[in-house]
Amino acid sequence: MGLGNMAIELIVQHVAAALIFGALMVAIFRGKRALLKQKPPTGKQQIVVAAIWIFFGVLGQYANSVSPFERERSVAEELKKAPLGNALATNAPQEFENLVKRIAAVDDRAPDRKVQVTNLVLTTVDSIINQRVTTAPDAVVVRWATAQALGTREIQQRDPIACYNKIYGHTAQNFVPSEATYNALTNARIELLQTSAQAPQASQAFLRDKLRPIMTRLGQRYGSRIRVLDNPTAPDANKQDACEITLTLWEEIAHRPPEEAGPILRALYKS
Numbered sequence: 001m002g003l004g005n006m007a008i009e010l011i012v013q014h015v016a017a018a019l020i021f022g023a024l025m026v027a028i029f030r031g032k033r034a035l036l037k038q039k040p041p042t043g044k045q046q047i048v049v050a051a052i053w054i055f056f057g058v059l060g061q062y063a064n065s066v067s068p069f070e071r072e073r074s075v076a077e078e079l080k081k082a083p084l085g086n087a088l089a090t091n092a093p094q095e096f097e098n099l100v101k102r103i104a105a106v107d108d109r110a111p112d113r114k115v116q117v118t119n120l121v122l123t124t125v126d127s128i129i130n131q132r133v134t135t136a137p138d139a140v141v142v143r144w145a146t147a148q149a150l151g152t153r154e155i156q157q158r159d160p161i162a163c164y165n166k167i168y169g170h171t172a173q174n175f176v177p178s179e180a181t182y183n184a185l186t187n188a189r190i191e192l193l194q195t196s197a198q199a200p201q202a203s204q205a206f207l208r209d210k211l212r213p214i215m216t217r218l219g220q221r222y223g224s225r226i227r228v229l230d231n232p233t234a235p236d237a238n239k240q241d242a243c244e245i246t247l248t249l250w251e252e253i254a255h256r257p258p259e260e261a262g263p264i265l266r267a268l269y270k271s
Contacts, residue, residue, distance in 0.1 A: 068104065071104045072100050072101060072104045075100045075103050075104045076089070076096075076100045079096070079099070079100065079103070079121075083186065083190055084121065084125060084186055084189060084190055084193075085121070087189075087190040087193045087194060088124065088125060088128075088193060090194075091193045091194055092128055092193065095124055095127075095128060096124075098124070099120060099121065099124045102120050103117055103120055103121075106120075125189055125193065126189075128192075128193060129144070129189060129192045129193070130269070132192050132193070132195055132196075133192055133266070133269045134266050134269050134270040135197065135198045135199050135266070136192055136195045136197060136199060136266070137195060137197045137199055137262065138199065138258035138259055138261065138262025138263070139258045139262070140188075140191050140192060140195055140197075141199075141261075141262050141265045141266055141269070142254055142258050142261045142262060142265065143184075143187075143188050143191060144188040144189075144191070144192055145250065145253070145254045145261075145265050146184070146188075146251075146254045147181065147184035147185045147187075147188040148185070148250075149247065149250050149251050149254055150177075150180075150181045150184055151175075151177045151181050151185065152166060152167065152247055152250075153247060153251075154175075154177055154178060154181060155175055156243055156244070156247060158175075160239070160240040160243050160244070161239055161240070161243075162175070163243035163247065164239040164240070164242055164243040167242070167243060167246055167247070168232060168233050168242070199262065199263075199266065200263075201263070201266060201267065201270070202263030202264065202266070202267055206263060207263070207264060207267060210256070210260050210263075210264060211264070214249065214252045214253065214256070215249075217252065218245065218248065218249060218252070221248075222241075222245055225238070225241050225245065226245055228241045228242050228245060229242075229245060229246065229249070232246060253265060
């Protein structure tokens with residue numbers, strides 16, 4: 001059974017206000033934090049930091065004979081061989097230099113050194129992305145959100161509860177994305193590192209106007225289940241519904257024309 005127009009309008013107002021004041025959907029884009037808890041990709045998925053991992057395997061054999069200066073120089077050279085590392089060096093040199101020092105300090109004998117290096121790279125990159133995404137151009141923001149949605153949809157297909165936990169900031173399970181999704185996330189990160197644009201923020205009236213047709217479609221599709229968006233983190237909330245409907249809302253926004261989706265997504269990221 002679908003919802004009446006009045007009920008849908010109330011939800012539209014609720015969601016639009018939440019985008020402005022951060023009361024509802026801040027956690028939707030906390031996926032970047034969950035990514036830091038993932039196991040590093042394997043096989044063909046070693047795209048971002050493959051060169052770094054190989055480097056550490058070699059460097060470990062000479063750790064005692066390499067000076068700190070030489071070690072940092074080698075780390076910097078290897079980082080720049082990866083597209084993400086090169087983008088960081090070019091567009092955020094101070095952050096790149098700090099990252100090099102932190103990676104050089106990782107113990108080559110540590111059994112989890114690959115995880116440590118991967119997390120250092122992503123933590124550094126995503127701290128910059130978190131700042132730039134709130135003012136990035138429409139198309140760039142949309143591509144980043146679309147890549148995150150791809151990853152979250154993959155999690156849902158494996159485990160809907162894990163999807164809920166990722167979206168709403170609970171403990172994340174280890175998750176290795178597909179090669180296509182991993183590439184999309186990497187390319188979107190690089191693009192955000194390269195942007196310095198200052199796009200305007202949307203008004204609440206704009207958000208409400210653009211969200212109304214999206215919420216109407218969701219109301220027609222999910223009926224009264226859409227009410228889970230009123231309080232998706234409530235103890236008695238249906239977690240599978242919260243995952244599915246929130247993710248669909250996210251995808252619906254990202255599929256709108258960039259000039260519509262971009263302002264909405266920037267508001268989400270800024271919340």
